Amino acid sequence: MTLAEMMVELMATHRESTHAMELMAQAVAGIARGGHGGNGGNGGGACRLEGPSSYQxxxxxxxxxxxxTDEPLDAEHWLRILEQxxxxxxxxxxxxxxxxxxxxxxxxxAWWDTFHAMQQPDHLATWQEFTTAFREFYIPAGVINRKLTEFLEL
Structure with missing residues (x-):
C-alpha cells in the first residue's frame, strides 16, 4: 500500500468516525429533549428540512x-465542517x-473565479469536483505525506 493510499484510507476512516460521533450526539440530544434520540419521528432527534434548502x-x-491561511490543513478542516x-x-x-x-x-x-471560469458554460460543478479542485490547490501533496508520516510515528 502506498503512502497516498494509506492517507486516503485514514481520511475515510476519520470521516466515518466523525459521522458516527455526529449520530451519537444527535441521539443523545434527542434523548435529553425527551425523545427516543433517532432521526425523524416525533422523538425530537435531528431531522432534515422538508423540500430543498434555501441559502437562508x-x-x-x-x-x-x-x-x-498559513496552515494548509485548515482547508481540510473547513471542508469537513461544511460537510457536517x-x-x-x-x-x-x-x-x-x-x-x-x-x-x-x-x-x-480569485481561486473561485478561476475555478468557475474553467467550467463549461452549461456545466454546474458538483461538490466532488469542487472539493477535489480545492484540496489540490490548497493542500499540497507534500503536506499530506508529512502529516501521514507524523501520524504513523505516533
Whole structure:
C-alpha cells in the first residue's frame, strides 16, 4: 500500500468516525429533549428540512468562511465542517457549491473565479469536483505525506 493510499484510507476512516460521533450526539440530544434520540419521528432527534434548502437555511447553520491561511490543513478542516452542515440540509451538489462559494473571502475569491471560469458554460460543478479542485490547490501533496508520516510515528 502506498503512502497516498494509506492517507486516503485514514481520511475515510476519520470521516466515518466523525459521522458516527455526529449520530451519537444527535441521539443523545434527542434523548435529553425527551425523545427516543433517532432521526425523524416525533422523538425530537435531528431531522432534515422538508423540500430543498434555501441559502437562508444554509446560513442558519452558521457555516464558517474561508480566508487565506498559513496552515494548509485548515482547508481540510473547513471542508469537513461544511460537510457536517450539509447533513442538516436538503441540498443538491450544485447547490452546495453555489452556497459554499459565498463563504470564500478575500483572495480566496480569485481561486473561485478561476475555478468557475474553467467550467463549461452549461456545466454546474458538483461538490466532488469542487472539493477535489480545492484540496489540490490548497493542500499540497507534500503536506499530506508529512502529516501521514507524523501520524504513523505516533
Amino acid at each position: 437555511d444554509f446560513l442558519k447553520t452558521h457555516p464558517p468562511t474561508f480566508t487565506l 452542515k450539509f447533513l442538516l440540509l436538503n441540498m443538491g451538489d450544485e447547490q452546495k457549491v453555489r452556497f459554499v462559494a459565498q463563504q470564500l473571502l478575500g483572495s480566496m475569491t
